[in-house]
Amino acid sequence: MTQLALVIDLNVCVGCHACVTSCKQWNTSGWAGPMVDENPYGADPTGTFFNRVQTFEVGNYPNTETVHFPKSCLHCEEPPCVPVCPTGASYKREDNGVVLVDYDKCIGCKYCSWACPYGVRELDEQQKVMKKCTLCIDRITDQTLPEAERQPACVLACPTSARLFGDVHDPDSEVSLAIRERGGYALMPEWGTKPANHYLPRQKNRMHISAEELQRADNPLTKEDITVYTGEETLDDVTW
Amino acid sequence: MHPAFSVIFLTTLIGAGQGLFLALFTGQLYASIKLIEPQGAEFYGIGSVLSLLLLIAGLAASFFHLGRPERAWRAAAMWRTSWLSREVIVLPLMMAVVFFYGVFHWMGWTAPLFVVGGGTLPIDATFLLGLIGILVAFALFVCTGMIYASVKFLEEWHSPYTVANFTFLGMASGFMLAAAFSAYLGNHLVGFYGTWAVVFTLLGLATRGASLLRNMTLKRKSSLQTAIGVRHRVIEQKSQGFTGGSFNTREFFHHKSPEFLKQVRLAFLVLVFPVPVLMIGLAYVMESPTLPIMAFLIQYTGLLAERWYFFAEANHPQNLYYQSIS
Amino acid sequence: MRDPSVHTDRDTGRTEVKETTCYMCACRCGIRVHLRDGQVRYIEGNPDHPLNHGVICAKGSSGIMKQVSPARLTKPLRRKPGAKRGESQFEEISWDEAMQMLAERLGRIRAEDPKKFALFTGRDQMQALTGMFAKQYGTPNYAAHGGFCSVNMAAGMIYSIGGSFWEFGGPDLERSKLFVMIGTAEDHHSNPLKIQISKFKRKGGRFISINPIRTGYSAIADEWVPIKPGTDGALFLALIHEILKVGLFDREFLIQYTNAAELVIDDPERDDHGMFYRDHTAEVTEGCTDPENKLWWDRNKGQTLTHTKGADPRLMGSYTLEDGTPVKPSFQLLKERVEPYTPEWAEGITGIPVATIRRLAYEMGVTARDQKIELPITWTDCWDNEHDTVTGNPVSFHAMRGLAAHSNGFQTIRALSILMTVLGTIDRPGGFRHRAPFPRPIPPCPKPPHGPEAVQPNTPLDGMPLGWPAKPEDLFVDDKGEPVRLDKAFSWEYPLSVHGLMHNVITNAWRGDPYPIDTLFLFMANMAWNSSMNTTEARRMLTDTDENGEYKIPFLVVCDTFSSETVAFADLVLPDTTYLERHDVLSMLDRPISEFDGPVDAVRLPVLPPKGECRPFQDVLIELGARLGLPAFTKEDGTPKYRNYPDFVVNYETSPGSGIGFLAGWRGEFGEKFLKGEPNPRQWEQYAANGCVFHHELPRSYQYMRNWNKGYLHWARAHALTRWAEPITLHIYSEVLQRFRAAAQGKWPGRQPPDRLRKRIETSFDPLPYYSEPLETQLIDKTRYPLNALTQRPMAMYHSWDSQNAWLRQIHSHNYLFVNPKMAIAQGIEDGDWIWVESHLGRVRCMCRYSEAVEPGTVWTWNAIGKAAGAWGLAPEADESKKGFLLNHLIGEELPANGSAGSLQHLSNSDPVTGQAAWFDLRVRIYKAEQDGAMATEPQFAPMPSMPGQDARRRGRWQAYVAGLFGKN
Numbered sequence A: 001m002t003q004l005a006l007v008i009d010l011n012v013c014v015g016c017h018a019c020v021t022s023c024k025q026w027n028t029s030g031w032a033g034p035m036v037d038e039n040p041y042g043a044d045p046t047g048t049f050f051n052r053v054q055t056f057e058v059g060n061y062p063n064t065e066t067v068h069f070p071k072s073c074l075h076c077e078e079p080p081c082v083p084v085c086p087t088g089a090s091y092k093r094e095d096n097g098v099v100l101v102d103y104d105k106c107i108g109c110k111y112c113s114w115a116c117p118y119g120v121r122e123l124d125e126q127q128k129v130m131k132k133c134t135l136c137i138d139r140i141t142d143q144t145l146p147e148a149e150r151q152p153a154c155v156l157a158c159p160t161s162a163r164l165f166g167d168v169h170d171p172d173s174e175v176s177l178a179i180r181e182r183g184g185y186a187l188m189p190e191w192g193t194k195p196a197n198h199y200l201p202r203q204k205n206r207m208h209i210s211a212e213e214l215q216r217a218d219n220p221l222t223k224e225d226i227t228v229y230t231g232e233e234t235l236d237d238v239t240w
Numbered sequence B: 001m002h003p004a005f006s007v008i009f010l011t012t013l014i015g016a017g018q019g020l021f022l023a024l025f026t027g028q029l030y031a032s033i034k035l036i037e038p039q040g041a042e043f044y045g046i047g048s049v050l051s052l053l054l055l056i057a058g059l060a061a062s063f064f065h066l067g068r069p070e071r072a073w074r075a076a077a078m079w080r081t082s083w084l085s086r087e088v089i090v091l092p093l094m095m096a097v098v099f100f101y102g103v104f105h106w107m108g109w110t111a112p113l114f115v116v117g118g119g120t121l122p123i124d125a126t127f128l129l130g131l132i133g134i135l136v137a138f139a140l141f142v143c144t145g146m147i148y149a150s151v152k153f154l155e156e157w158h159s160p161y162t163v164a165n166f167t168f169l170g171m172a173s174g175f176m177l178a179a180a181f182s183a184y185l186g187n188h189l190v191g192f193y194g195t196w197a198v199v200f201t202l203l204g205l206a207t208r209g210a211s212l213l214r215n216m217t218l219k220r221k222s223s224l225q226t227a228i229g230v231r232h233r234v235i236e237q238k239s240q241g242f243t244g245g246s247f248n249t250r251e252f253f254h255h256k257s258p259e260f261l262k263q264v265r266l267a268f269l270v271l272v273f274p275v276p277v278l279m280i281g282l283a284y285v286m287e288s289p290t291l292p293i294m295a296f297l298i299q300y301t302g303l304l305a306e307r308w309y310f311f312a313e314a315n316h317p318q319n320l321y322y323q324s325i326s
Numbered sequence C: 001m002r003d004p005s006v007h008t009d010r011d012t013g014r015t016e017v018k019e020t021t022c023y024m025c026a027c028r029c030g031i032r033v034h035l036r037d038g039q040v041r042y043i044e045g046n047p048d049h050p051l052n053h054g055v056i057c058a059k060g061s062s063g064i065m066k067q068v069s070p071a072r073l074t075k076p077l078r079r080k081p082g083a084k085r086g087e088s089q090f091e092e093i094s095w096d097e098a099m100q101m102l103a104e105r106l107g108r109i110r111a112e113d114p115k116k117f118a119l120f121t122g123r124d125q126m127q128a129l130t131g132m133f134a135k136q137y138g139t140p141n142y143a144a145h146g147g148f149c150s151v152n153m154a155a156g157m158i159y160s161i162g163g164s165f166w167e168f169g170g171p172d173l174e175r176s177k178l179f180v181m182i183g184t185a186e187d188h189h190s191n192p193l194k195i196q197i198s199k200f201k202r203k204g205g206r207f208i209s210i211n212p213i214r215t216g217y218s219a220i221a222d223e224w225v226p227i228k229p230g231t232d233g234a235l236f237l238a239l240i241h242e243i244l245k246v247g248l249f250d251r252e253f254l255i256q257y258t259n260a261a262e263l264v265i266d267d268p269e270r271d272d273h274g275m276f277y278r279d280h281t282a283e284v285t286e287g288c289t290d291p292e293n294k295l296w297w298d299r300n301k302g303q304t305l306t307h308t309k310g311a312d313p314r315l316m317g318s319y320t321l322e323d324g325t326p327v328k329p330s331f332q333l334l335k336e337r338v339e340p341y342t343p344e345w346a347e348g349i350t351g352i353p354v355a356t357i358r359r360l361a362y363e364m365g366v367t368a369r370d371q372k373i374e375l376p377i378t379w380t381d382c383w384d385n386e387h388d389t390v391t392g393n394p395v396s397f398h399a400m401r402g403l404a405a406h407s408n409g410f411q412t413i414r415a416l417s418i419l420m421t422v423l424g425t426i427d428r429p430g431g432f433r434h435r436a437p438f439p440r441p442i443p444p445c446p447k448p449p450h451g452p453e454a455v456q457p458n459t460p461l462d463g464m465p466l467g468w469p470a471k472p473e474d475l476f477v478d479d480k481g482e483p484v485r486l487d488k489a490f491s492w493e494y495p496l497s498v499h500g501l502m503h504n505v506i507t508n509a510w511r512g513d514p515y516p517i518d519t520l521f522l523f524m525a526n527m528a529w530n531s532s533m534n535t536t537e538a539r540r541m542l543t544d545t546d547e548n549g550e551y552k553i554p555f556l557v558v559c560d561t562f563s564s565e566t567v568a569f570a571d572l573v574l575p576d577t578t579y580l581e582r583h584d585v586l587s588m589l590d591r592p593i594s595e596f597d598g599p600v601d602a603v604r605l606p607v608l609p610p611k612g613e614c615r616p617f618q619d620v621l622i623e624l625g626a627r628l629g630l631p632a633f634t635k636e637d638g639t640p641k642y643r644n645y646p647d648f649v650v651n652y653e654t655s656p657g658s659g660i661g662f663l664a665g666w667r668g669e670f671g672e673k674f675l676k677g678e679p680n681p682r683q684w685e686q687y688a689a690n691g692c693v694f695h696h697e698l699p700r701s702y703q704y705m706r707n708w709n710k711g712y713l714h715w716a717r718a719h720a721l722t723r724w725a726e727p728i729t730l731h732i733y734s735e736v737l738q739r740f741r742a743a744a745q746g747k748w749p750g751r752q753p754p755d756r757l758r759k760r761i762e763t764s765f766d767p768l769p770y771y772s773e774p775l776e777t778q779l780i781d782k783t784r785y786p787l788n789a790l791t792q793r794p795m796a797m798y799h800s801w802d803s804q805n806a807w808l809r810q811i812h813s814h815n816y817l818f819v820n821p822k823m824a825i826a827q828g829i830e831d832g833d834w835i836w837v838e839s840h841l842g843r844v845r846c847m848c849r850y851s852e853a854v855e856p857g858t859v860w861t862w863n864a865i866g867k868a869a870g871a872w873g874l875a876p877e878a879d880e881s882k883k884g885f886l887l888n889h890l891i892g893e894e895l896p897a898n899g900s901a902g903s904l905q906h907l908s909n910s911d912p913v914t915g916q917a918a919w920f921d922l923r924v925r926i927y928k929a930e931q932d933g934a935m936a937t938e939p940q941f942a943p944m945p946s947m948p949g950q951d952a953r954r955r956g957r958w959q960a961y962v963a964g965l966f967g968k969n
Helices: A018-028 A153-157 A174-181 B005-032 B041-065 B069-076 B083-107 B125-149 B160-185 B190-216 B224-228 B247-251 B258-272 B274-286 B291-313 B317-321 C060-067 C095-112 C127-137 C151-161 C190-202 C216-220 C232-246 C251-257 C330-338 C343-350 C354-370 C409-422 C502-511 C535-543 C565-569 C617-628 C645-651 C683-689 C710-718 C735-744 C755-764 C775-779 C821-826
Strands: A004-009 A051-058 A065-072 A090-092 A099-101 A163-167 A198-200 B114-116 B121-123 B235-239 C015-021 C030-036 C039-045 C077-079 C090-092 C117-121 C169-171 C178-182 C206-210 C223-225 C263-265 C295-298 C302-305 C326-329 C373-375 C390-392 C395-399 C432-434 C519-523 C555-560 C572-575 C584-586 C600-604 C693-695 C787-792 C817-819 C834-838 C843-850 C858-862 C923-928
Touching: A004 A174, A018 A051, A018 A065, A018 A153, A018 C039, A018 C060, A065 C216, A153 A163, A153 C039, A163 A174, A174 A198, B005 B041, B005 B083, B005 B125, B005 B160, B005 B190, B005 B291, B041 B069, B041 B083, B041 B160, B069 B083, B083 B125, B125 B160, B160 B190, B160 B274, B160 B291, B190 B258, B190 B274, B190 B291, B224 B235, B224 B317, B258 B274, B258 B291, B274 B291, C015 C600, C030 C060, C039 C060, C077 C095, C095 C117, C095 C519, C095 C572, C095 C617, C117 C127, C117 C502, C127 C617, C151 C409, C169 C190, C169 C395, C178 C354, C190 C206, C190 C216, C206 C216, C206 C354, C232 C330, C232 C343, C232 C354, C232 C409, C251 C409, C263 C295, C263 C330, C295 C326, C326 C330, C343 C354, C354 C395, C395 C409, C502 C519, C502 C535, C535 C565, C555 C565, C600 C683, C617 C645, C645 C683, C735 C755, C817 C821, C821 C843
Parallel strands: A004 A198, C117 C519, C178 C206, C178 C395, C206 C223, C519 C555, C555 C572, C787 C858, C817 C843
Antiparallel strands: A004 A163, A051 A065, A051 B235, A090 A099, B114 B121, C015 C030, C030 C039, C077 C090, C077 C572, C169 C432, C263 C326, C295 C302, C373 C390, C584 C600, C600 C693, C787 C923, C817 C858, C834 C843, C834 C923
C-alpha cells in the first residue's frame, strides 16, 4: 500500500513561511477551500492554515540553536483522529494513505481535533467544519498536471527544498532513503500513531586543523625578508 | 482544554437526568419489595418528565457544541469505533425509555405481566422498562465517560476514574434531585433519596478525589523533546508561527490563570461534596422542605464548576506546540 | 464532497496562466500567475526562471492578498481645503486635475530654481527612470532609499574590489567549502540565497554565522558566533592580523591582482605621502581607469613597473627608490596597520573569545589554501598571460546591513573586502563572484555634478544625479565647499554618499539647511514612519509651519499603492498600481538580476487591469515629463514623444543611436542583438515569450577573474557594459581615500574641506581600514544606555509593506523586544512584561520576549511591524498599532549635538564617508513599565481615517477568498 508523506529537513529549514502561505493560496481556492480569515484587517487576526512554521530555541546562550519547525498533518498510519469521528467524515484514503475530511459529512464536533496530539486540525470558524492538510490531494492526484507539478504546493514553494514528498512505503523512494540515511524520526512516537511524515535532524559540519597545516614549507612569509637592517647597533658592533 | 459550556451542560444535565431516572426506579424497586412507601403515578410521571427535561436540555446544549447541528443525525454512523457515535445512539434510547417509563406510570399501565419471587414480586411494564433503563442509563454513563476517557492524549481523562466520576456524580445529582423532588412534593422519601444521594456523593468524592490526586502526579508522556524530536534539557518555544491566535489556541486551553483554576477546584470541592451532604443531613434533622432543593441546586452548581475544571485541568499535548508568540 | 482524485481543479473555471516577475520584495523571482475566470487563483514560482528555479517565498505566495487589500489607493486625492496636513482629510480629483496641478507647480519651479523640487523614491526598482526624470528636470535633489538601506555595503566593496553583495555579486556557494555570513538581512536576494545555502549545506559545506542574533539563515549555521553590534571591523582586522601573521594569505593572488605589492610613498613630509609612486614616463591608458604606472620592488632587480614579466615583487619591507623616495608596498602598510589588532585586542571589543577568533582565521586560511579548486578553463589575463585553469579558494562571505548600518560601516566593509582579498577569493570559483554589469572600475566612472552651476533654470542637470567621486574635485559643492544638494550628499560632510542621504531630506528641508525647497515628491517611501529615523519628529516637521502659517515644506506629493502613514501627510496623492497591474523593467541601467554566469534582466507584464483609477507611476512620470516639456520626453514640436511606459521602454535610447535602452534583451530590429542594439518594436512580446526574463550566459572563460580577464573585459566593452577594458586592480590600499585625507591635511592641490570638517575627513578617509566606535556611541553616555538595539527582517514581511496583507499579517501582527534573559532578570523584567525602551531621543513602550539567541548586550525586534493607528487599511484597534511598536522613534537622524563633536552641529547620524544612515548604532536602556490596566504600545497617534476610494468593502469579520470571490459557503 502506498503511504504518501512529507519528510521535513530541519537541517536546512530557515523558517521563511513559504510553505505556510503557498499552502493557503493553493488550498483556499481549491478542493479543500475556502480557508477563511477572521478579523483580516482588525485586532487579533486569525484564520485557517493547514501548515505553520514555529520557532524553538534549544539550549542556553551562547550555545543556542534556533530551530524552525514546520508542522502540518502528519498523515498517521494509525490516525487516532479517524476512528473517533462519529460521522465518518474523517477518513484515511485506501489508495495513498492521505487523511482527509469530507466537509459534507462533518458536523463540527471537534472530537477529531481532541484525538490528535499534534494540533494540526483547524475548525473553519465560518463554515464550522474541520479542515486540515490534504497533501494537496487535488494536485498530487491530478493527472492533467505535468508530473513535476503533481506535488503539494508547499513542496514546490520551499526555497530550501526542506520538504521532500513521496511514498514512505516504497523503500527506494527519495523520502524513504532520506529517513533511512539521515536519521529521519517521527514526532511523539510515544503515542503509537505512526506518523507518515518524518523529520530529518540538524547535522553539523566541523573542521579540524592540525598544527602541521598551519606551518608549512610553502608559507608565503618565507618569500619576504623577515627583518630589515636599518643601521642600529647590534652585538656585532659592541662585543668581541 | 477549553471548557465549552455546551459540553459542561450536556454532561451535567444528562447525568442528573439519568440519575433521577435511576432514583425513580430505585424507589419503585424498593417500594415493590415494600421497603419504602409506594408512590403514585404522579410521582413517577412528573419525575420522568423532569428526567426527560434534563436529558432534552442536555441534548439541546450539545447542539451548541456542534458546528453543523443540522447534520447531527449523521453522528450515529460510526458506532463501531466512536464513543461519541455510541453516545449519540444511546442518549435517544435513554430518552425513549424515560419517556415510556413515565407514560406507562402516568397512564396507569402497571398491570402485572407476571409475578416472580414466589408470588411476592409482580412484574409490570414499568418494571421491565426500569430494568432496561438501568442498562441504558449505565451504558450512557459509560458512553459519555468513555468519550473523554478514551482519548489517550488527554491523560487527565484517560483513566477509569472518568467513567466512575461521570457515573457517581450523575447519580449523586440525580438522587439529590429526587430528594429535592420528594421534599417539594412533601412525601417521605427525602430521607431515602437523601441517604442514597449522600452515598453517591461520597463515592463520587472518593473517585473524583482519586482522579485529582492522580492528575496531580501525572507524569506526561509527551514533552517538547518528543514534540519536536530534539534531545536537550532546555527547549523553549519562541513562536507558534502566528500572533493572533487560532483554533489550536482557543480549543485546547482555558486562558485562565492557575490561581483561577485553584479557586474553581476549591469551589467545586466545597459545593459538590460537603455542603449538599451537610444540607441533606440538616434537612433530615430539621425536616425542611427547602433545604434538599437548595442542596440539589448547590450541588448542581458545584458540578458545573467540577465539569469546567475537568476540562480546564486536562492538558492536551498539542499545547506543547502552541505556547508562545513573538 | 467530490472525490478530489477524479476532479481537476482546472475544470472549475476558465483557466489561464500568465508569466511575470514578482515584486513582493526586492528579490524579483519569476512567477506564473494562474487565473480562474480572470481572477487570481494561484501564484507559483516559474521553474524556468534563472533566479528562483520555481520556488517562491511566503510573500510571493501572498500576492493575492495584496491585490484585495483595503489599503489600496484607487483615486487621485487632494488635501481638503481647510484640512490640516497629517489629518488625512482628502477629496477626490481627476487625473487631469492632478497632472495639471503638478505640471503647473513643477513648471514654475523649474523656470525659477529647479533645485526647489526634490524627488526621492523608496525601494522602487525604477531608478533608471526616476533618476533620468530628475536629471531632465534639472534638480540635483534626487535619490532613492540607498542612503538608509545599505550604501556602505555598496560603496565599501565597490571602492575596494569593484563589486559588492546582493544584486552586484555574491558568494559562489555552488563551489564554496566554507561560507561565513555576517550581519545579513534576510530580505535581499532571498530566494536565490536560500536555495544556495540549502544546497551548500547538503553537500557538506561548513557554514559559520557571525551575528549578535541567531535567526533566519543563521539558525541553520554549523556555528553561531555572537558578536557585539558595530564591532565587526575589529573582528575582521584581527582575522587579517592572524592570517598575515601565520602566513595564510594568497601571495600570488595579492601580487598579480591587487595593489598589495605596489609601492606607496612613505614620507610624511611630502605632499604626496601616502600616494602610489607613479612612473610618469610609463605609457598608460588615461581615463576612468587605474593607470598601470605604479611600481613593484622586485627581489632581484629592485624597482620595476608593475606586471613586468618575470618580476617577483616583495610584499613586505621598506625601500628607497632610485630617486631617493622612501616607499613601502601597500601590503607592508596593511601589515603595520593590523599589527596592534590582535585577537586579544578584538576579544574585548567584539566579545568573541581569542581562541574562536584564531580558529576562524585558521579555518578561512587553511580552507582557502588547502581545498583549492582548479577548473579546466583557459583564459587570458589583461597582461596577455594565458592560463590553463581557473583557480578558486573556496571561502565565501555574505554580509549586509549588520555591517553597513553603522557609522563605522564603510571602513568595516573595507576590512571585509580586504579579508576576502588576502584569502584570494575575488571572482574566483567558490569565493565571491560578480554579477553583470560588475565588476566596474574602482570607483565606477559616473560622477555627480561638480558645482552649483550644474543647476540652471529650464535646463537638465549637468551631470549624473548620483555618481562615484574619485577625488575632491568630483564633489558636488560650492566655492566654500558647502553642499549643493538638499541632502548634502557629495559634500565634505559625506563625500562618498553614492546613494544620497534620503534620511535627512525632511529634516534639511524643514530647517531650510542648506536651503528651503518648494515641493517634495515621495514615491513609495514611507518617510512618515519606518523609512525615517526619529519618526515622531519627522511627522512633526512635515506639519510644521512658519510664522505666516505656511508649511515649512510647502508642497508634498506622495505616490503609493497603499495608504501608508506618509500618505496622510500628502497634499496630493497619486494612486500607483500593484506589480500585477503594470509593465516594469528590472533594467541593466538600474539593479538588474544578473547571475554569476552572465547578465540577466527581466520585465513585469500586467496580469490584471489596474484597480479603480490607479495608474502606473512610470506612465505618470512620462506624461509629466511631456507636460513639462523635458527634452527626453518631448518631440521637437513639443508633443509627447512616448505614448506610455511600454512605448518608452522600447524606443528610448540613452542617447540617439546609442543602442542602449532600458532592456538588454532582444534588441536590434529583429531582436537578434542583446545589451546593445537598435530599438526593437517587438521587444515586449519577446520577453513575454521567454518567461519575462533575458539571460545571456557568458562563455565559461569569461565567467571568472573578470577584473583582469581580457576576454571578458573586451566583451563587456563591445556590449557597452563598460567604456574601459583595463584591469580592475583590487584596492587593498585605497589611494582614492588618501586623496580626500590629503585634502583635509592641506596637502591636496585642489579642493579642500571647510576647516570644521578637516579633522573628520582626515580620520575617516584612512586609506587602510581601522576600527573606531560608532559615532553615536562616542557621543552618548554608555553607562546610561548600555544596550545595542537592532531590528531584524522577518522573512514573511518586506519592510512595512505587508501589514495590509491579510495572510502575512497573521504571522506577524505585532512585535516584541527580544532580550537575553540574563540581562532582563537582572533588571527584574519577566518574559512578556511591558517595558520602556529609552534612547537619548525618547522612549517607546512595548512587550518583551526572552531569547537565548541574542547576545546579552543586544536587544532587538522585527522591523516595521508596528504601524500608526488606521494606516495600511487596518482598523484603528489592530494589533499593529496597539501591540506593535516601531524602534525608529528612538533612532536619531542626526547625531546628538553634545560631546566631542563640538561645533559640528547638525551632522547626520551617518557614516562620515558614505552618509549611510547609522540606524544600527542605536544605544538604549530598558526598564519595566508600570503595568496599568489597558496596556498599549507607546507612542500612539490619532487614528488615520479611511480615504475616498479606499475599498469601503470592509468585509467585516470574515474573509474567505476563492479565486477572486469572497464568502463561498
